[in-house]
Amino acid sequence: MPVPLFDPQPQHAVVGVEVEQAVLQVLQSGQYILGPAQQQFATQAANLLDSAHAIGVASGTDALHLALRAADIGPGDEVITPAFTFAATVEAILYCGATPVFADIDPVSLNLCPTATAQAISTRTKAILPVHLFGLPAELAALHELATEHGLWLIEDCAQSFGATVQGRPTGSWGDFGCFSFFPTKNLGGYGDGGLVTTQSEAAAERLKVLRNHGSRQRYEHHELGYNSRLDDVQAAALAVKLQYLPDFNAQRQQAASWYCQHLQDTPLQLPPTPTNATHVYGQFTVRAPQRDHLHQYLHQHGIGAAVYYPIPLHRQPLCAAMVDSELSLPVTEQVTADCLSLPMFPGISETQVQEVVRAVRSFYEGTQAD
Numbered sequence: 001m002p003v004p005l006f007d008p009q010p011q012h013a014v015v016g017v018e019v020e021q022a023v024l025q026v027l028q029s030g031q032y033i034l035g036p037a038q039q040q041f042a043t044q045a046a047n048l049l050d051s052a053h054a055i056g057v058a059s060g061t062d063a064l065h066l067a068l069r070a071a072d073i074g075p076g077d078e079v080i081t082p083a084f085t086f087a088a089t090v091e092a093i094l095y096c097g098a099t100p101v102f103a104d105i106d107p108v109s110l111n112l113c114p115t116a117t118a119q120a121i122s123t124r125t126k127a128i129l130p131v132h133l134f135g136l137p138a139e140l141a142a143l144h145e146l147a148t149e150h151g152l153w154l155i156e157d158c159a160q161s162f163g164a165t166v167q168g169r170p171t172g173s174w175g176d177f178g179c180f181s182f183f184p185t186k187n188l189g190g191y192g193d194g195g196l197v198t199t200q201s202e203a204a205a206e207r208l209k210v211l212r213n214h215g216s217r218q219r220y221e222h223h224e225l226g227y228n229s230r231l232d233d234v235q236a237a238a239l240a241v242k243l244q245y246l247p248d249f250n251a252q253r254q255q256a257a258s259w260y261c262q263h264l265q266d267t268p269l270q271l272p273p274t275p276t277n278a279t280h281v282y283g284q285f286t287v288r289a290p291q292r293d294h295l296h297q298y299l300h301q302h303g304i305g306a307a308v309y310y311p312i313p314l315h316r317q318p319l320c321a322a323m324v325d326s327e328l329s330l331p332v333t334e335q336v337t338a339d340c341l342s343l344p345m346f347p348g349i350s351e352t353q354v355q356e357v358v359r360a361v362r363s364f365y366e367g368t369q370a371d
C-alpha cells in the first residue's frame, strides 16, 4: 500500500462543507480584498497566537519580507539566520538588500544554535531570524535574551510552526514579528498562497498594513514604496474555518509522530526530540538516517513518499554566493543536509499507514545488515 508524503484529502474531508459555505458567502458578498472576512480571520488568528495584532499578507515569503521592511532593515545590515531552511527565509533578507549571516544549527533540534548565534553578532547585526524548522520551536528563551541584550530585532520564521508553543506561549508571540505561511502543506494550510505577520506593536502593525497595500494609508496617498501583498478574503474565509480545527489537526500529527517514535526507536535512525518545555507540531517528521540516499531510494521503490528537506544548505547555494565567504563552514548544517529525511506526515495519516512506513524502514536496515 503506497503512502504519500503529504495528503490534503483527510483534512478536506473534515472541513470541506464548511469551507465551501464560507467561500460561497465571500463570493456572494462582492468584497474580495481587505473585506470583512480577512479582518475576521486576522482577529481570530491574533487571539490564538497571543498577539496583539495579525496582518494577513499574500504569502509566508512576503510575511518575512514585510516584517524585515517594517524593522527598517536594509543595505549594510546583517541578519543572523540558519542555512538549514527553505530558501524563502534568505530571499526575504536579500530583497531588503541586507546581508544574511549564517550560524550553525544544533544537531538534535536542527534549529539555530544560540551559542553560534551569539558568536555571529557584529556591530552591523540588526536582527536574529530563527526558523522553527519542521514544527519544533527554536530556543526562543535564549534567542530572545540575546536579542534583548544586544538591542536586535527578533523575527521568527513560523512558516512550519503554526500552533507550536514554548513555555505555553505560541511561536510568533516571542519575537518582534512572527511570520506565518498558509501554503497548502503547512500546519494551517490554505487553498492557495497566503501568509500572516503577528506583532505586539501597534506602530509595527500600522506600518505592515501600509506596506502590504502600496505604501498607502489613505487611498491614492502613497507614503513609501509598498507592495501588493494582501491575504484575499476567499482564502481568509477558508482559513478561518480551518483555524477551528487546527488543534485537532496538530494533535493528529503528534499522534502520528508518537507512533513513529514508538516503532522506530530501536532502528539506526536519529528521531526528532520530544521537547519538555515546548510543543512540537510536526510540520514534517524528519529523521537523521545512515545511508540516507539509499534509504530514500528504497522507500521510493516501495511506494513510500519521503523527501529531503533540504539537500543543499543556503550558504552553498549560488543564490548566496555573492554574500557568503566561500570558505564558510557550518559542520552541523552540512552533516544534517547529508543525512536528513522527512517521512510521511499529515493530519489524518492512519496508524496502518505509519506502520507501512515503519515496515519499509526496518526492512531496509535489516536488509543492509544482512549484506
Ligand SMILES: *Cc1c(COP(=O)(O)O)cnc(C)c1O
Pocket (backbone or CB within 6 Å): 059, 060, 061, 062, 085, 086, 088, 089, 131, 157, 159, 160, 180, 181, 182, 183, 193, 194, 195
Ligand atoms: C514555506 C516556508 C516559507 C515561505 O512560505 P510561502 O507561503 O511558501 O511563501 C518560508 N520559510 C519557511 C521555513 C517555509 O517552510
